[in-house]
Amino acid sequence: MPDQTSHKPPGDGLRADARENRDRILRAAREAFSQQGIDVPMAAIARRAGVGVATLYRRFPTRDALVTEAFAEELTHCVSVLDEGLADPDPWRGFCTVLERVCLMQAVDRGFTQAFLTDFPDQLDFAGERARAEESLALLVRRAKDAGGLRQDFEPSDITLLLLANCGVATGAGEEEAAVASRRLAAYLLQAFRAETVAALPPPARLDLGRIHGAGG
């Protein structure tokens, strides 16, 4: 597990305009990385952010620094969503909250899923974070089943199924409708995941979380 202190935004203490530049660069970097991969030229990121190359290098002296920072916030956010879900005294509510929030993040921030699930940033211990996320999700599932909220035939791979479905909805619905459509899909699926829904299911697909980054989400 990487040092958590490396995840706090180091933009604190910057002047307002410097802070704004920094945020624009990080946003541009995330977009560029998720569309073109992390080998995209630094100059292209500066152009996309509307800042000079000198400004970009003043904020982020190396590509590694930029990659790490671009994904750190999302990683922190994702980990915190899982932690909050696990801390909920009502396991079923915790389970629902996590999936609703992850779906919404995936719907409104197209770089989010790649950021968390792709293997490319060797600089960060993404594989370690992903393994930790999978453990947390498995625990979330087990608790929600034990508490009687989640149906017993729910499989961890059904979380991947949900995220892939959500990815299709977010991609297809277009920017304006993505959040509304994603929320509706998540609500339908969470209702189907309830223990009271007793109808039999066909067998689960073999889908690990790594499936998602290939799906454009």
Next chain:
Amino acid sequence: MPDQTSHKPPGDGLRADARENRDRILRAAREAFSQQGIDVPMAAIARRAGVGVATLYRRFPTRDALVTEAFAEELTHCVSVLDEGLADPDPWRGFCTVLERVCLMQAVDRGFTQAFLTDFPDQLDFAGERARAEESLALLVRRAKDAGGLRQDFEPSDITLLLLANCGVATGAGEEEAAVASRRLAAYLLQAFRAETVAALPPPARLDLGRIHGAGG
């Protein structure tokens, strides 16, 4: 509505090898059209099908003939699925059967959705067929609600939601798992669509069927 007789496969009566060539050309054409649009060179289709250009032109003297034939079978299939669903004496079962079958077609044949939903083949009355499909779907929904099987807050746009979700699952699950994953997703969503599932839903997204062809399904 186009003349239904134009939709019967005119390959009947061909010798086995000629028939096989014809099927390979149609398969290659559907793939090429759905990946690259219908302006793809005829030579590229011949190459993809593994036949000579002369053979391609002997079977399909014009591009129009090829486009029409490539999509005719899927159109006929889709229309027949809807007609069978509407003919089912149990409206809820008819509704489920249609959605299950359409999801499976979408999962195993990536060109299917584009074929039916894209606007490009001006040669066929696709807009007319699509309008007819939307009417049939609306009727299917109304009957299933009236019979008490389908929840009252189900919206026709939820069919698009299902198809977009299914598209994401089929794309992300990979060829081997696509059918299994699609079947499981459809089962979950159909259970959520049941009238007994009484929990409130967030508002529906504004999603007409045309949304789907942009989503890579």
